[in-house]
Amino acid sequence: MQRTVDSHHHFRFDSVVDFEEIGTDRTSESAHAIYAALVAQWQPAMLETASSLGLFGALRAGPLRAEEIAAVTGTNTRAVKVLLDALVAYGWVTSIPDGENSRYSADPAVAASLSSDSIFSLTGKIGYNRGLSRSAWRTLDQSVRDGVRAADGIGNNEITAHAYEDLVTGINFWAPPIVDKLIDWTTRTGWRREQSRKFLDIGCGSGIYSQLLLRHFSRAVAVGLDVESIGRLAVGQSVELGVDDRFRLRTANFWRDDWGTGHDAVLFANIFHLVNPAGALELLDKARDAVADDGFVFIVDNIAVGGTESDSPQDRFAALFAVSMLVTGGGSTYTLADYDQWLSTTGLERVALIDAPMHRIVVARRTEEGHS
Ligand SMILES: C[S@@+](CC[C@H](N)C(=O)[O-])C[C@H]1O[C@@H](n2cnc3c(N)ncnc32)[C@H](O)[C@@H]1O
Known part of the structure; x- marks a missing residue:
């Protein structure tokens, strides 16, 4: 090819x-x-x-x-x-x-x-670049001089919902190869297409990850959790992708609101890089409570492995992306060691690490002690 x-x-x-x-x-x-x-x-x-x-x-x-x-x-x-x-x-x-x-x-x-009428177009990313991102990069000197606000030096990123409206559609293109990896991995662990499944997509954005999973897992249902303005985009896109009968939006704040229980998959796509280490622990605490004993937590993010992987495209991109999080006001990219430590603190354990384009996927499940 x-x-x-x-x-x-x-x-x-x-x-x-x-x-x-x-x-x-x-x-x-x-x-x-x-x-x-x-x-x-x-x-x-x-x-x-x-x-x-x-x-x-x-x-x-x-x-x-x-x-x-x-x-x-x-x-x-x-x-x-x-x-x-x-x-x-x-x-x-x-x-x-x-x-x-x-x-x-x-x-x-x-x-x-580069045209606006495709689900996987990057025009949203262009809108984001020309809005928030362009002015943010001008403040890199100041960001490096002063760091960010939070006590541990990494704040939770507070990009406005308006800026996200552009961004979330502009990063849809990342999803298909990553979802293929998720389907491949879950299939190898025994998931079958026609089984009933319950997915939870935290900070779902356009909902692309859970919606593509729904297209494969034909009897699964998904709840996408996001703020209202973004949620509207997710609902519209679920219609375009023909999964609106099985995709449900929950307008909620993922810090404050309850996530429910018993999910076969709790999915975080491009969420952890937005938060600080204390926030990461909070999210994983909630994920442990929301995932079924035999379910999985999937963290899709720009994760650096280090060591012999330092020169990998994923590690290199994670290093660049960390600066982008710095200029836009918080969050960062984290190492696999960070994730492993957070998982073990919250009653979860890593069962797989999957390479994907520009990303890695950490797959975790509850430990025996973490079981409900
Ligand atoms: C970088 S986008 C990722 C979207 C999607 N998961 C993806 O990968 O395409 C982050 C998403 O998290 C949502 N978000 C951020 N803070 C949130 C909060 N406190 N409660 C609910 N959603 C939130 C944003 O609205 C945005 O849609």
Whole structure:
């Protein structure tokens, strides 16, 4: 199978710096590499603009000339051509020679991810970047100088519900390969598609994780727990995915409100990185009470393992993501050792660690002492 990432070139420093021409001067080589790193911010700006002006939406119709794209998107022909040529240099758009001019085309998978009408599109992430995230990154100096408020140096992140409205749909794309891993693992432990199951999706966001599980486990039901404004998105999406008869939203605050009991799966997707260590213990305490004796707690997050795994993509991404949590006001990424310690403090034990793209999944269950 040809991978999408192979069909664009992987954009790296040597995509724009011909290091062979520098010779042996290490300072000069570093300076060129640093310059290339510093202008890496051009790429998200261009992708965000091209997406929000509808360039990728237009290209879904097939290859177009710059003036046609300008006409469809209401943009300036010369300027849009400048932008498209840069997107060609990055590898997101292809230029097809066409007489004097050229036509531009985009891989359908790329165009769909950057247009707003697909469940797995990243346009929500773009909205989040352009709103909260962009201004937050400007405060990195201050965040590093001052740390964050909480006594242990890591606060609970308090991104507003409004900012989450963009973010939660913009990270749906993470779910399918992770849910495949969950299905694979649970199937190997003996779960069958047609068994009745009860799932609890804490901070469900769009509800994508439990909803994709419901599509596989045809007699399961799921409760998604989130705040009201986000919950509305989850209910709408459950209709789109055809599982609205088995997905129920519970509008609740996961700190304050009761979670119920006897769930076969308690799922935390992208929740633990939002909280501080004391918060993590609170969540796991509640998870232990909410999960059935023979059920599982699934923690999907950016988890660093360290040691021989330090150089893994998951560990590297966890290190970067921790800074993003720092600038947005709290939370962090945690190590497997942190999770193991929290689990053992709360009457739970880890039974599996599963690698997934940009994430890892910790699977835990009640210990004998933790049984109800
Ligand atoms: C990063 S999103 C993750 C959403 C989803 N689980 C996913 O992975 O796509 C975090 C979610 O937690 C919800 N959340 C944060 N604090 C909450 C609280 N105290 N009670 C209920 N939901 C909360 C947010 O509204 C948001 O939908």
